[in-house]
Every structure is written in structure tokens, then in C-alpha cells.
Amino acid sequence: MSVIYQRVALIGLGLIAGSMAHAMREAGLAGEIVGHARSAETRETARQIGLCDRVTDSAAAAVADADLVVLAVPVGAMGAVAAEIGPHLKPGATVTDVGSVKQAVIDAVAPHLPAGVHFIPGHPLAGTEHSGPRAGFATLFRNRWWLLTPLPDSDAAAIGRLGDLVRAMGAKTDSMDAGHHDLVLAVTSHAPHLIAYTMVGVADHLRRVSGEEVIQYSAAGFRDFTRIAASDPTMWRDVFLHNKEATLDILGRFTEELFVLQRAIRMGDGQQLFDYFTRTRAIRRGIIEAGQDTEAPDFGRVGLPPAPKA
Amino acid sequence: MSVIYQRVALIGLGLIAGSMAHAMREAGLAGEIVGHARSAETRETARQIGLCDRVTDSAAAAVADADLVVLAVPVGAMGAVAAEIGPHLKPGATVTDVGSVKQAVIDAVAPHLPAGVHFIPGHPLAGTEHSGPRAGFATLFRNRWWLLTPLPDSDAAAIGRLGDLVRAMGAKTDSMDAGHHDLVLAVTSHAPHLIAYTMVGVADHLRRVSGEEVIQYSAAGFRDFTRIAASDPTMWRDVFLHNKEATLDILGRFTEELFVLQRAIRMGDGQQLFDYFTRTRAIRRGIIEAGQDTEAPDFGRVGLPPAPKA
CATH class of the missing domain: 3.40.50.720 (NAD(P)-binding Rossmann-like Domain)
Incomplete structure (x- = not known):
């Protein structure tokens, strides 16, 4: 070129x-x-x-x-x-x-x-x-x-x-448009990062109580969260401070939604949980079809080839 | 053998x-x-x-x-x-x-x-x-x-x-012990799955408003969430219904913690965010040292070799 x-x-x-x-x-x-x-x-x-x-x-x-x-x-x-x-x-x-x-x-x-x-x-x-x-x-x-x-x-x-x-x-x-970008990214990146940081923080508190087991037995869900939550602290501090309104808007919606699911668990409403999880599965298909990820199953990356070197 | x-x-x-x-x-x-x-x-x-x-x-x-x-x-x-x-x-x-x-x-x-x-x-x-x-x-x-x-x-x-x-x-x-197992897994797997399902549900709502863009531009954080949220709905419904107490306990701690970080964003408390994100980074190192994941950077799995075939 x-x-x-x-x-x-x-x-x-x-x-x-x-x-x-x-x-x-x-x-x-x-x-x-x-x-x-x-x-x-x-x-x-x-x-x-x-x-x-x-x-x-x-x-x-x-x-x-x-x-x-x-x-x-x-x-x-x-x-x-x-x-x-x-x-x-x-x-x-x-x-x-x-x-x-x-x-x-x-x-x-x-x-x-x-x-x-x-x-x-x-x-x-x-x-x-x-x-x-x-x-x-x-x-x-x-x-x-x-x-x-x-x-x-x-x-x-x-x-x-x-x-x-x-x-x-x-x-x-x-x-x-810049404003539209900031809303879309609040959904697809900024809120998910804050949530991952939070969940890892909760686990960290529990680890102090229960020893090393949280790390030892980290399963797929949590392992992905820790990877996200290992991102650069300065960069992410600035993202949240400078996309404050959109991030807080999305987090507000997230908390509402989480409370609905928590209540379904508390009430034992299996049908509501099943329907919700079936809907979210469909959005995943869309991402694969859009070429943003592969269908290759992710079963933990232990044993992958080493990182590409600069 | x-x-x-x-x-x-x-x-x-x-x-x-x-x-x-x-x-x-x-x-x-x-x-x-x-x-x-x-x-x-x-x-x-x-x-x-x-x-x-x-x-x-x-x-x-x-x-x-x-x-x-x-x-x-x-x-x-x-x-x-x-x-x-x-x-x-x-x-x-x-x-x-x-x-x-x-x-x-x-x-x-x-x-x-x-x-x-x-x-x-x-x-x-x-x-x-x-x-x-x-x-x-x-x-x-x-x-x-x-x-x-x-x-x-x-x-x-x-x-x-x-x-x-x-x-x-x-x-x-x-x-x-079975009870201990259920608490550890609530932290490392069950709560993270419910959170991922929730965040993908929020995005799905927004997608209905804003068209396909959430899928199109799904960045790293969200892409991982959609993968987790694509797991089997029946299996996960049952997990939440049958590990109800531990999951609700962890979700309660999670929401408290999330509110603390949301407040820090609203108040513009950059130091608190930075300190929190620095702590969570350390737990990631523990997981890598425990051999539960690799240090290979994950930059989206597009272009990976196809899934292993049965």
C-alpha cells in the first residue's frame, strides 16, 4: 500500500x-x-x-x-x-x-x-x-x-x-453523531464494564472472607468479568466521568431490569426467567450474524497459543 | 488407559x-x-x-x-x-x-x-x-x-x-461441602450469568428503539455478556430457582456495590473509581496465576479457528 x-x-x-x-x-x-x-x-x-x-x-x-x-x-x-x-x-x-x-x-x-x-x-x-x-x-x-x-x-x-x-x-x-455514539457505547461497552468491575469487587470482598476459592474455582461467567475488569483504570475512570449521563441512564434501566429478575427468582417464577433467557439468546445470534463474534464455543482459554507479540 | x-x-x-x-x-x-x-x-x-x-x-x-x-x-x-x-x-x-x-x-x-x-x-x-x-x-x-x-x-x-x-x-x-459449593458458585457463576442476561435484556429493549446498532457495534464488554447470556435457558432457570438464597444474597451485595459506584460517577469522584478499578485488576492476576485463564489478550474472537467437532 x-x-x-x-x-x-x-x-x-x-x-x-x-x-x-x-x-x-x-x-x-x-x-x-x-x-x-x-x-x-x-x-x-x-x-x-x-x-x-x-x-x-x-x-x-x-x-x-x-x-x-x-x-x-x-x-x-x-x-x-x-x-x-x-x-x-x-x-x-x-x-x-x-x-x-x-x-x-x-x-x-x-x-x-x-x-x-x-x-x-x-x-x-x-x-x-x-x-x-x-x-x-x-x-x-x-x-x-x-x-x-x-x-x-x-x-x-x-x-x-x-x-x-x-x-x-x-x-x-x-x-x-457524537451524542448517539455515546448512548450506543454506554449500552454496549461502558455499562457492561462498570457491571463487571462491580461483580469482581463483590467477589473480592467475599474472597477476603472465604480465602482463595473464588479465584481457584472461577467459572466461565466470572472469568470473563475479571478479564473485562482488568482493563486500564485511568482510561475507564475517565470514560465514566465523561459519559456520565448516558452511563447512569443505562445503569438505571439495568437495575430496574435486574430487580424484575431478582423478584422472579424470589417468587419462583420459572416461566418468566425462561422467557427472558430465551429472548437474550436471540440477540447473541444477531451478533454472530453481524460478524462481531464467532460461533466457536468458548470453554475457557486455557492452553491457547501465546499472545501475538509486538 | x-x-x-x-x-x-x-x-x-x-x-x-x-x-x-x-x-x-x-x-x-x-x-x-x-x-x-x-x-x-x-x-x-x-x-x-x-x-x-x-x-x-x-x-x-x-x-x-x-x-x-x-x-x-x-x-x-x-x-x-x-x-x-x-x-x-x-x-x-x-x-x-x-x-x-x-x-x-x-x-x-x-x-x-x-x-x-x-x-x-x-x-x-x-x-x-x-x-x-x-x-x-x-x-x-x-x-x-x-x-x-x-x-x-x-x-x-x-x-x-x-x-x-x-x-x-x-x-x-x-x-x-454442598452448601459452601453453592455460595462459591453463586459468586463465580450464577450471579454473573443473571447479570449478563439482564444487561443483554436492557440492550434488547434499546435495540427495539434504536434499530440494529447495538448488535452492529457490540464492543468487547457486551460481546462477552451476550455469549454468557446465550446459555441454555432451561438449565439456567433451574439454577436460579434451586440456588435461590445464595444467588439473591450475592445479587443484593452486587446492587449495593453498584450503587456506590453509580454515586461516584454522579458525584464525579474519580479517585474512588480509580481505586476500585485498581483493586479489581489484582483479582484478575490471581486467576491467571491459578491457571484458570491465560494472559493472551482477548480482542474479540473473530477469525478464530472453527469449533472443535465432536
Whole structure:
């Protein structure tokens, strides 16, 4: 493939930015990849493993003359980074981000960007429970959605070019309104993560009482919850604080629904439980048909081949 | 390996019994495997695929002269099956079950078994989201726990022999009190399943409003929930009805805890969220160290090799 952006600056060098670096390099999509991370330790690691062509000590230096700037920091840090880099952006450059919340990022970032710079917010629906500069790998985005939430006045050519990059890294793209994105993600990602964190927290309390058995005998349901609940604490703290309304709305619906099922258990209403569980089974079929998961039975991942290495 | 039981009767021919049939056959652990299922369709399928050496039309016929009888039906059906087979059991035979709840099964089954028959309840912590006679495969139990909850007067030699079978199928065994089992499983499996069912139900409601997008953009968290919520509705209805107290206890703790986190989101208390998420990350490490999952990053299972075939 051919170069899509001559110079790409990655601000933040965690799982997503690292995976972008690997994917862009593998497909030859960027002339030069420049990186910056706030933590000196992360910068040092990135230099050691050669994650980027250059790692700079300041965000301002990283974005100098960059054609594409990717903000890949926790959602709560986006505003401060935008304020820092704003004066140093090249006219005509595109700025995107990879945050899991979109409206709050737009509110925080847009005011700091000069006219003539194209801001096109984005969100790759991809990730693992690992984080940091060593966690990335080139195939992370393959066959995953990368949602773009352009602003009403976003430049069509700039959107098209960013879409080309994302698709060249293996992702599928779609565009939607930022507010709608935040509601959909509250249902499909943010509320489930909070619920998983909560359930693992309950188990942790019980473990203190009953010894190690919760871990020892962790069955399928709980094991999946612990994996979700092992995700990066800073990233998720920021997601919840910055998608507060939609998340609280969904959690409210969740609690209502849970109380209905709890009551059915208490009352011994087997028919209600059976009907409910039959309905939820159907939504799973839809996900498999939509190509978002496979039908391969998941019987615990013990003995799987080792993680893909960066 | 050598034959451990001359004749094994499997009552119920779903995922667990089917996997046992495959595993016992592969390792030569049973002289003859006889099966029975209540549904004529299931019996017909089992005969077609040669799941057992013989499939009988009645449970009584299946257990005749069997050295080991495995009750692999939903927890709510155990009592009726025990009543039916009780008079036909061979003196000295061992009866076990594979139900996810143990005290309720003991209460339902034990009264129907004649003196001289050894009842040793069990629970393999293994499964997939698939069910039925075609769902089983020989490696399902490999490296998984198979908990036994013997009664105070259970015969030590009979317990040892059942343990030999289970270990020969690849599982690890441990013994515990039935009540304790039911509490541990309420935390690690039953409550997580109900929560997953609930969250998928909430999404289903929203989908009716917002079209197909919930399915289309299902991200990692939700995708795992839908898999859990695709499990067999009858089995899970019975689990909740028969482990009512422990499940409701855990769900009560869960809701309390969820409200604390919801409040932290509403109040914008980032420190509390961060601290909580950091604690839950540690429990994940414990599970990996206990060998119950791998560190391989899970980035969605699209593109995995196909399911193991029976």
C-alpha cells in the first residue's frame, strides 16, 4: 500500500497508539511516525522497542509538521493535550482522537484547535485488557469497527483520507453523531464494564472472607468479568466521568431490569426467567450474524497459543 | 488407559453428558456407554451420531446393570429422574450428577436412592454457550475443576473411583461441602450469568428503539455478556430457582456495590473509581496465576479457528 500521511504524530503511546504504529508500519501507510508520551518511562520503553521512528520529549515537538495527529490519551487528558499542541499544528493538518467517549472530547478539544486544522473525532471499537507501549500489535483493528463522529463543518476530503487510513489498517468505518455514539457505547461497552468491575469487587470482598476459592474455582461467567475488569483504570475512570449521563441512564434501566429478575427468582417464577433467557439468546445470534463474534464455543482459554507479540 | 466402570449410564444427552461420552471413549474408560434422553428428537440425534453404544427409550432401561449412573439433566428435573431410576439401580452402583447446584440436588435425589447405592454429587466447572447432543467434545473437561460434594456417609472407595474417572477425562478434582459449593458458585457463576442476561435484556429493549446498532457495534464488554447470556435457558432457570438464597444474597451485595459506584460517577469522584478499578485488576492476576485463564489478550474472537467437532 502507499503512504497516506507523510508524517503521523501519536500523542500517548498505549495499546491503541502502539497498535496503530505497528499497523501503519506493516502496511507502509505513513512516511514517518513520531510519538510522544507524558511518562518518561513510557517514552524510554517506546524508544527501546523502536515503536516509532522518533519519540519526542514534548507533545508540541511531536506534532510539528505532522499531517495527522492522533490523540491517544485518556479522555480526561484530551483537553490539556489539545491546549498544548494547538499553537504548533501545521495548517491543513488533521487531528483525530481514539477516545471511547465523543461529545466530551469534542467539547474539550475543539476550542483549542486553530482554524484550518481538521478535527475528526474517532473511536476504534478494539482493545484488549492489556495496556502500555508493549501491548500493541498490528492486527488489533482487523475486522473491527472504527467509528468517526465528524463535526457538521468537517471537511469531506479530510474525512475520506482518515477513513482510508483506518480501513488500510484493517478496520471497518462508519460515521455517526457524537451524542448517539455515546448512548450506543454506554449500552454496549461502558455499562457492561462498570457491571463487571462491580461483580469482581463483590467477589473480592467475599474472597477476603472465604480465602482463595473464588479465584481457584472461577467459572466461565466470572472469568470473563475479571478479564473485562482488568482493563486500564485511568482510561475507564475517565470514560465514566465523561459519559456520565448516558452511563447512569443505562445503569438505571439495568437495575430496574435486574430487580424484575431478582423478584422472579424470589417468587419462583420459572416461566418468566425462561422467557427472558430465551429472548437474550436471540440477540447473541444477531451478533454472530453481524460478524462481531464467532460461533466457536468458548470453554475457557486455557492452553491457547501465546499472545501475538509486538 | 484402562476401563474404570464396566457400564456407564448417561441420563440426559446434552453438552456435558455428550462430552463425557467422547472423553470416556477416547480414553477407553468405560466398557459400555448407555444413554437416555427424555426428548425423542435428542435420542434420535444421539443414535445418528453414535454418541453412545446404546440409546434406550427409558431411563430405567439405561441404568439396568450400570456401574456408574450420571444424572446430566437440568437441576429441576433431577428429583423426577431419581424417582424413576431408583428401583432399577444395581446394588453397589455409584450415582453422580453434574448439576450446577448441589444442596438442592442432594435434597431431591437422595431420598429416592436405595441403600447400597453410592450417591456422590458432582459439578464439572466446564461448559460452553452451546447445548444439545451435538455440542459435546472430548476435551471439554481438560484442566477444568470437577468439584465433588460427597455426603458425610459416602463410601471412600466409591469417591476415589469416581475421582479416577474424572481425572482420566482431564479434569482436576476437589471436594467440598454442598452448601459452601453453592455460595462459591453463586459468586463465580450464577450471579454473573443473571447479570449478563439482564444487561443483554436492557440492550434488547434499546435495540427495539434504536434499530440494529447495538448488535452492529457490540464492543468487547457486551460481546462477552451476550455469549454468557446465550446459555441454555432451561438449565439456567433451574439454577436460579434451586440456588435461590445464595444467588439473591450475592445479587443484593452486587446492587449495593453498584450503587456506590453509580454515586461516584454522579458525584464525579474519580479517585474512588480509580481505586476500585485498581483493586479489581489484582483479582484478575490471581486467576491467571491459578491457571484458570491465560494472559493472551482477548480482542474479540473473530477469525478464530472453527469449533472443535465432536
